[in-house]
Amino acid sequence: MDPASQDINLNSPNKGLVVDHSDSLSDVPVEGAAEGAVGNAANPLPPGLTEEEAEELRTELTKVEEEINTLRQVLSAKERHATELKRKLGLSPLTELKQNLTKSWQDVQTSNAYKKTQETLSQAGQKTSAALTTVGTVISKRLGDMRNSATFKSFEDKVGNLKYKVVGPKGNGEAVTSPTDTTPTQENPPF
Secondary structure (H helix, E strand, O other): OOHHHEEOOOOOOOEOOEOOOOOOHHHOOOOOOOOOOOOOOOOOOOOOOOHHHHHHHHHHHHHHHHHHHHHHHHHHHHHHHHHHHHHHHOOOHHHHHHHHHHHHHHHHHHOHHHHHHHHHHHHHHHHHHHHHHHHHHHHHHHHHHHHOOHHHHHHHHHHHHHHHHHHOOOOOOOOOOOOOOOOOOOOOOOO
C-alpha cells in the first residue's frame, strides 16, 4: 500500500482506502443500455425522450453508479476499521453477543410486564403452596381417621390372619425357606 495514495485524514470517510483511479465502471453493466447501441433498434429510446435527454440520463446514471460504488468502498473501509478497533479492544463477536444478551435480559427484568408477571406468579405459587398444604393436612387427617375406624381394623385383622396362614409363625422378620430353595453347587451354576 503506497502511503502517498492513502487518505490519512482521520475524519475522512476514505481513511485507509487506496484510491485506484484505474478501476472504471466499464465492467459494470448498465441495465437497459447496450454498449455502443445508443438510439438504434437494439436499444430504442422511450417515447417522448430525445437523444440529448437520453444522453443526460445516461451520464447521470453513470455518476450515481460511481457514487454507489464509492459509498460501498467507504462502508467496507469503515467496517474493516471498526473490526480492527474491536479487535484491539479485545471485543470478539462472542463477547458482544454476551453483552447484548445480558443487556437484553436486564431490560426485560426492569420492564413493567416482567415485574407484574413475576408478582402474579409469586402470588399464585404462594396460594398453590397453601392449598397443597391444606389438602395434605386434610388427607393425613382422613387417613388417620380411616385407620382408627372399625372397618379398617377388621380389614387389618383379616390381612394379618391371611399372612399367618401363608407365611406361618416365622413371618416375624425371620427368613423363610421354601422346599425348592437349594444351595448352588459347582454342577448347578447360579445363572
